[in-house]
Amino acid sequence: MSYPVTVTLRRIGGYDDPGLDGAVAALFEAADCPVGRGDRVLVKPNLVGPRNTALSCSEPHVVRAVCLFALSRGAVVTVADSPAFGTGGIMARLAGLTQALADLPVAVESLDAARPLRLAHGGSIGVSSKALDTDHILNVARLKCHDQMGMTLATKNFFGCVCGFRKSLAHQRLGRDRARFARMILDVLAALPPSTSLLDGIVAMHKAGPVGGEPFKLGLLGAAANPLALDTAVYGLLRLAPDAVPLWAEALRQDLGGARPEDVACAGEPLESFDATGFLTPASLAPLHFEPKRFVTGRLRSVLLTLRGGR
Template identity: 75%
Template sequence: MAHPVHLLRLTRYDDPALDARVADLLGATACPVTRGDRVLVKPNLVAPRNTALSCSHPAVVRAVCRFALSREARVTVADSPAFGTGRIMARLTGLTASLSDLPVAVANLDEPKPLRLAHGGTIGVSRLALEADCILNVARLKCHDQMGMTLAVKNFFGCVCGFRKSLAHQRLGKDRARFAAMILDVLAALPPTTSLLDGIVAMHKAGPAFGEPFPLGLVGAADNPVALDTAIYTLLGLTPEAVPLWRESERLGLGGTRPEDITYPRERLEAFDATGFVTPPQLSPLAFEPRRFVTGRLKSLLLSLRGSR
């Protein structure tokens, strides 16, 4: 079965054609958003550090919102970051200001609902995500110190509420395959999704917060996030052994894991130069040291308290 991945070249966030080109990409994926749908636009708002590079760019999120509004959907922009809340991070990244003239709500992905995992146990996934009619997933193309890369599929981990993500790192951290399977369980439980990947300026060498900029000039979209990620892995010359999510998706036989099954109706991979893109040479442990875990939770609580004032 062929899995289309739509790619285009775009080198500037202030390009006047950004909105139109994002709308063209999303429309090409047969995105199911229709009038009256409750649409969750899910950016990557990872942490209040290096936000210009570590988080979804406000201009790209705005373009996705405008696409959904053009189809007369009811739009909510929300995430559950590692630190603070979605509302706080939206303000710190400039996203709230960017969306201020649009009829969209900015919210937190909270109200956890237990999701049973295939390997046992449960995890709390936001009711807002589970009950949306459609999710427009706005990911940033980045390296990830613990998982190799964070692209479209990894961005859905943000639908897990708050500190439950840190607990998942602690509980599943000794088994990278099981951690990857948990993320795929979350994806499988969600309503229909369409993913847009921002690689206009990507992050390489490290991540998900403290890497360096890499001007790749790429924006991609697909209704199958696994296929979209596989296209990028192929562009970067990676293998499933280097990326736990790719390896686990392949083991489960998910569609879109085989590069030969992906088609490119617009730009092909050869249109993009990834020469010099550096991925982490060795993956860091998934489980945090106890001191780092406690410190991180205290920082998150402090940020939340400051943001509520």
Template identity: 55%
Template sequence: MTIPVYFSRRPDYEPSRLERTVAELLPAAGFRPAPGTHVLVKPNLVAPRRTHLSCTHPAVVRAACIYLLACGARVTVGDSPAFGTARAVARICGLPRALADLPVRLVNFTRARPVPLSFGGTIGVASQALEADSILSVPRLKVHDQMGLTCAVKNTFGCVAGSRKALAHQIHGERGNRFPRLILDVMAALPPLFHLVDGITAMHRAGPIGGDPFELGLLAASDQAVALDTALCTLTGMPPELVPLWREALACGMPGSRPEDISYPLLSPEDFDAAGFLAPAALSPVAFRPWRFVTGRVKSLFARFR
């Protein structure tokens, strides 16, 4: 049995057309939450810099919320950015304005609950994420200087609360495959997940903040994050050796980690032009240098008061 991944073409962020596309794509891909259920929408609100490109576009988040509300779901939007708070980053990228007329609550992940890791120890995952009935993860398709690609799987790492993410980089970043394994463990601990990828304007050359725009014109959806990321690596031409999360999924034999495991009921990777999409020339170490770690924590503290 193959795992279906659903691709749809959307060349721009024009709100009404985007809302129609999302309202067609999500139910076609099998995501229709029951009335009264609590759905957490988890965008990528990475940092209060270059938010027009580094964060999930507010129009995509709004379109997802409109669809969920039409299904009768109770909707919360939340994240734990690498720098600052969800509310601060959301304000800078224009998300509160995009959601202002909707009965949607925006939260910052703060309260943490320990989740066991497969190699021992625990990681603090936000209770706001663990307590949802389901999660709609809405990442932006970007290359990543440390992880090659940040998309469906990597976006779930944002459910780790606060500075625990930076500490995870430091503690596990130089210990073999532990850091990608940790992210896969976090994803496995979450409530039922569905994924809607904002690849209308992707980021290439560098990332997750400082890259360049790449007009791909893609929305993608699946309930299988590994398959979705494999499909997008195939589309963009990124090999497993440049994507540690894909490499770890392959090593674990996870469903969807092989391109031949995937089917495309709508459009396929060949229907999109990714010529010129550039990955990082080489990956940076996962563990930050001590000075970068300290300055990063100072920047994060400063961002909370912006």
């Protein structure tokens, strides 16, 4: 990939905007998305948990627009994630995705079937074979604060390709070293097939996250072939420094393309046309490592949600 990477931005007034589908398609076109006829495409939304789904999860209208783009290219489309609680199917229903996609020829599934991935710092983590074996990933991220990692944008959304409870185990095993945890996410990204990322900041989440924050109307949609570049553009918009976002700091330490501001060329709407005044990020980062009680409680909640089918 040559640098600088083009990050294209569009202004959208709301999720009911009649131009949403066209804007999403235009963004993928601008990102030179290579999806074609017969390609197996994974549409990877952000499905976190059953709380505050209207803000914490990918917005159904946006996911639908992404699916329409892939279908217009003749792709075979699967929508899947591995949420922190329950299954991809349950969370898709709770977040409104199942209903939004009901009339489309797409499969809605969980990212399961773990395959061990060796990590740079040693050990391994189980990444979904469905993600590893697809031809292309259309990454549909939500612009949100994150209490433990500062922000969750396009790059962080790929952590959802780690299967089920293995994400919680990663917090336990790696959570005492934030840089090592960030390196694990970058290892997962590097192992995955080619991707194109779409970032939804039409209504973002600020103050806290990735679940318990508050809405912030930013009116932004962005896309790029490199998720790091897309994130870097947003860090600039929010006037963040690398020490506030461990994933960005680690990407810079590794000298990864797209992590430096000079690696990014913004197109479409100028970055400065989006007003982020008043967007608040966590004043300090919460521990990544879960206390044993929280870890066990979280696992029980996930099992119960799965057994009850999301009711």
